[in-house]
Amino acid sequence: MRLSDFVQHLINAFSLGGIYALIAIGYTMVYGILRLINFAHGDIFTYGIYFAFYGVTLFMFPWWLSFITAIFFTAFLGALIERIAYRPLRNAPRISALITAIGVSFFLQNFATVVFGGRAKSFNPQTGMYPVYFLKILKLGDVRIRLVTLITLSIVAVSLLVLVWIVYKSKVGMAMRAISKDIPTTRLMGVNADRIISYTFMIGSSLAAIGGILWAMTYPQVYPYTGMVPGLKAFISAVVGGIGSIPGAMLGGFILGVSEIMIVALFPSIAGYRDAIAYVILIFVLLVRPTGILGVEVSEKV
Amino acid sequence: MRRFFLVVLMVSAALMFAAEVTEVRIGAGWEMTGPIAGFGQMSWDGVKLAMKLRPTVNIGGKDVPVKVILLDNKGDKAEAANVARRLIDMEKVVAILGPCTSSCALAAGAIAEQKQVPLVTNTATNPLVTQNRRFIFRACFVDTLQGELLAKFAWEEFKSRKVAIFVDVAQDYVVGLANYFKRAFAKFGGKFFEVYYNTGDQDFSAQLTYALAQNPDTIFLPGYYAEIALICKQARELGFTGNFLAGDGADAPELIQIGGKFVEGLCYTTYFHQDADLSPKTKPFVEAYVKEYNRRPDAFGALAFDAYNLVLDAIERAQSLDPVAIRDALAATKDFAGVAGMISFPPDSGDPVKPAVIIEIKGGKPELKTVVRP
Numbered sequence: 001m002r003l004s005d006f007v008q009h010l011i012n013a014f015s016l017g018g019i020y021a022l023i024a025i026g027y028t029m030v031y032g033i034l035r036l037i038n039f040a041h042g043d044i045f046t047y048g049i050y051f052a053f054y055g056v057t058l059f060m061f062p063w064w065l066s067f068i069t070a071i072f073f074t075a076f077l078g079a080l081i082e083r084i085a086y087r088p089l090r091n092a093p094r095i096s097a098l099i100t101a102i103g104v105s106f107f108l109q110n111f112a113t114v115v116f117g118g119r120a121k122s123f124n125p126q127t128g129m130y131p132v133y134f135l136k137i138l139k140l141g142d143v144r145i146r147l148v149t150l151i152t153l154s155i156v157a158v159s160l161l162v163l164v165w166i167v168y169k170s171k172v173g174m175a176m177r178a179i180s181k182d183i184p185t186t187r188l189m190g191v192n193a194d195r196i197i198s199y200t201f202m203i204g205s206s207l208a209a210i211g212g213i214l215w216a217m218t219y220p221q222v223y224p225y226t227g228m229v230p231g232l233k234a235f236i237s238a239v240v241g242g243i244g245s246i247p248g249a250m251l252g253g254f255i256l257g258v259s260e261i262m263i264v265a266l267f268p269s270i271a272g273y274r275d276a277i278a279y280v281i282l283i284f285v286l287l288v289r290p291t292g293i294l295g296v297e298v299s300e301k302v
Numbered sequence: 303m304r305r306f307f308l309v310v311l312m313v314s315a316a317l318m319f320a321a322e323v324t325e326v327r328i329g330a331g332w333e334m335t336g337p338i339a340g341f342g343q344m345s346w347d348g349v350k351l352a353m354k355l356r357p358t359v360n361i362g363g364k365d366v367p368v369k370v371i372l373l374d375n376k377g378d379k380a381e382a383a384n385v386a387r388r389l390i391d392m393e394k395v396v397a398i399l400g401p402c403t404s405s406c407a408l409a410a411g412a413i414a415e416q417k418q419v420p421l422v423t424n425t426a427t428n429p430l431v432t433q434n435r436r437f438i439f440r441a442c443f444v445d446t447l448q449g450e451l452l453a454k455f456a457w458e459e460f461k462s463r464k465v466a467i468f469v470d471v472a473q474d475y476v477v478g479l480a481n482y483f484k485r486a487f488a489k490f491g492g493k494f495f496e497v498y499y500n501t502g503d504q505d506f507s508a509q510l511t512y513a514l515a516q517n518p519d520t521i522f523l524p525g526y527y528a529e530i531a532l533i534c535k536q537a538r539e540l541g542f543t544g545n546f547l548a549g550d551g552a553d554a555p556e557l558i559q560i561g562g563k564f565v566e567g568l569c570y571t572t573y574f575h576q577d578a579d580l581s582p583k584t585k586p587f588v589e590a591y592v593k594e595y596n597r598r599p600d601a602f603g604a605l606a607f608d609a610y611n612l613v614l615d616a617i618e619r620a621q622s623l624d625p626v627a628i629r630d631a632l633a634a635t636k637d638f639a640g641v642a643g644m645i646s647f648p649p650d651s652g653d654p655v656k657p658a659v660i661i662e663i664k665g666g667k668p669e670l671k672t673v674v675r676p
Binding site for chain 2: 002005008009013016113118119120125126137142215218219220221223224225229260261262264265268269270271273275
């Protein structure tokens with residue numbers, strides 16, 4: 001392999017890993033606070049793209065306005081799902097909430113099929129979705145970098161900083177951390193736990209929407225099952241990095257992106273089975289370090 | 303007295319017969335949702351138009367209304383088999399239309415063959431779909447022929463000498479077409495190598511970086527439109543300047559919608575183009591289609607239209623609603639004028655020999671390049 005090819009593979013890996021990381025952060029936040037694996041996260045991601053798509057095509061918004069409204073609507077959708085599907089099960093066994101999450105995911109997929117249709121919609125600058133210069137390619141010798149990749153990486157970095165600030169420095173963040181330890185006691189301290197949980201879902205869902213829009217810019221289509229594979233990969237990233245840990249989710253996303261690309265690059269004959277690689281990594285991490293790379297062991301109180 | 307009984311018997315027999323054929327139930331199983339939903343929906347549009355133009359079938363001098371029961375197989379092999387089973391066991395259909403992809407048609411065909419109900423696929427081109435099967439027919443050509451035509455086109459028109467072939471390991475159609483292409487292209491003396499992916503993959507940057515390092519002049523994409531559009535986009539972004547060539551799996555409006563300017567210049571084989579003169583029925587069909595849907599007809603709809611009429615034609619010739627009799631009439635089809643060319647089934651085969659059209663994406667539109675006759 002030439003050096004330029006190797007660098008190109010690395011850049012491809014960071015481009016993919018960046019989006020995995022962004023979705024994984026939303027996944028891990030909800031888990032960190034509620035101990036709920038929100039399997040509908042990948043479908044919320046799909047809806048983020050649909051909202052951006054219809055903002056431009058149906059409401060004739062300029063692209064930036066439709067992106068912002070899409071993020072807001074997706075945040076609202078996340079909070080709505082929490083209110084309808086998860087809040088009534090707050091005190092139920094954890095398995096009920098997990099099964100509900102899978103149900104919500106199926107509902108969202110089929111609802112999208114009925115309302116938006118099963119055919120893929122294109123997410124292209126030709127249809128006014130975003131300006132053409134987002135597709136710009138930067139050339140460094142033989143190596144090519146998409147502008148979208150640089151945007152993705154900077155958004156990942158900024159979201160990470162903002163989130164760490166929210167969780168560790170702000171009042172809401174303090175409440176979030178308290179809820180993650182013990183909801184009833186937090187309530188006794190005068191914290192409105194339901195509202196904080198809604199905030200968590202809103203933040204997680206808006207990250208999914210941002211990830212979705214960036215994903216659709218790189219892979220310019222949206223159909224009801226768009227979010228399934230990225231959602232699954234983000235879940236694996238979150239577990240690999242240590243579910244509940246925000247920097248861990250980011251690390252997991254990049255690990256997954258790099259290993260997928262590098263394995264395809266080094267062993268092209270097994271490229272058709274790259275999804276299996278994600279599962280192999282997941283199984284390996286669960287066997288060697290069940291809490292994930294940056295996860296902390298939580299001892300249950302008896 | 304005896305005469306009276308005879309009359310009663312005859313009247314009741316006639317009544318029974320009439321009660322039996324109040325409608326003709328035909329099943330349809332297509333890829334209505336999922337990653338290749340475009341194919342199923344285009345096919346269904348073709349059948350809807352065909353039903354409108356020919357809503358009844360003449361049995362025993364009586365026009366019996368036709369009812370088509372549509373089920374969605376989601377582009378999934380297991381689901382396609384379930385759909386075929388449900389159509390036959392629960393909906394009691396006498397024949398099945400679709401699916402349009404080879405993997406699904408193989409799965410659905412296994413059930414139809416076992417239950418002895420004829421199945422006519424509009425666009426499943428893999429040879430295995432009809433091989434050693436008595437009840438499975440198709441309205442399209444076969445991939446052995448398509449592979450040869452593509453290899454010839456690549457060698458002569460594109461002057462290709464080194465081809466990168468992107469193979470979707472999950473689709474029988476793709477693996478098959480890649481093989482027939484390789485066989486024919488090797489005969490010309492061309493060089494090629496394969497790269498693999500899986501249906502639904504969206505990121506091809508690793509495969510492309512690997513492929514482009516070997517400097518191919520053409521990328522051959524025997525897959526389906528969604529992945530083709532993404533591969534073309536990512537290949538151009540990585541600096542590929544050569545040709546793109548594809549099979550009939552490329553033929554959906556989504557190819558251009560998703561691929562945009564990146565699929566410009568892509569050439570692919572398919573069964574039908576509204577400007578190609580394939581049969582005396584082509585022109586009236588194009589006019590009816592444009593009037594109905596206000597857009598130009600596509601190959602999937604045209605062949606689904608043909609599949610529907612093939613089955614109705616067979617029912618009329620069989621004068622029966624017995625699936626086995628319909629199968630025999632289908633197998634005896636000679637010079638049936640379909641909108642995408644004449645259809646005759648050779649003895650012991652469900653594969654018609656038909657011309658192919660080659661289309662080039664020009665100015666964001668699929669333009670007819672040439673018609674190739676076998």
